[in-house]
């Protein structure tokens with residue numbers, strides 16, 4: 293049986309240039325969708341998948357995330373004094389047991405692959421998950437849980453994929469699909485940001501992965517890939533053929549919250565599903 297996935301890397305060291313000026317002093321991962329920052333959705337999805345150790349790869353200007361997952365003593369004291377129990381509970385109940393979240397710095401934003409490599413000492417020789425917090429996926433169960441279930445059957449490496457329009461392949465990693473069983477597809481090749489004419493399929497990789505620790509050996513080569521960055525896709529591609537490698541066509545709605553349009557549609561979708569706000573929001577949209 294495959295070794296259980298108990299660790300996750302959440303890379304949060306990107307510059308978030310598509311969201312400037314909002315992301316000049318505030319990390320992209322602290323942008324809220326309704327009332328919750330993106331990073332908290334990712335942590336909650338990981339916990340719901342049975343993952344114990346959460347590793348954030350941070351960079352400059354990202355300290356606020358450490359504060360977010362810590363007590364806010366002054367706030368808690370005031371809420372207590374004022375008897376605001378519900379607000380106090382929201383602030384406290386999201387905290388994880390001490391020691392479950394670790395932070396490691398990516399000192400230069402050299403790419404997603406480099407960010408993952410920065411966590412190699414914390415991962416050790418265990419399989420691990422990766423989630424990109426700006427890829428928000430609404431689904432029940434959460435995508436990481438769907439992937440852990442697939443991993444328990446298949447072992448090896450699992451990546452989440454979805455079908456995209458051919459003209460959009462140049463924004464994603466794209467797989468060469470092999471044998472299919474339901475929503476699980478063997479991966480025979482992987483290429484980062486292919487031109488639509490060269491894309492081997494329209495199955496695109498989104499920000500959820502379960503990987504074997506050997507991927508770190510390939511990241512160690514620090515090969516420069518698409519966009520002049522150290523790409524995770526290139527290191528994953530080296531595992532294909534040596535280890536089981538599958539794509540899971542996850543169930544859920546995915547929003548690229550690193551883009552303004554994606555973030556806006558995530559907010560609208562969540563708002564129209566919110567029991568308190570839904571009617572008001574629908575009324576407003578219909579009036580436009």
Ligand code: UTP
Nearest residue numbers: 303304305306307308309310401402403404407
């Ligand atoms: P993106 O491709 O969205 O890049 O990164 P970005 O820099 O965050 O945003 P833009 O494109 O400039 O607007 C995907 C994920 O990889 C992380 C990001 O934080 C995000 O979770 N990342 C990217 C790093 O941690 N380090 C890097 O060097 C690059």
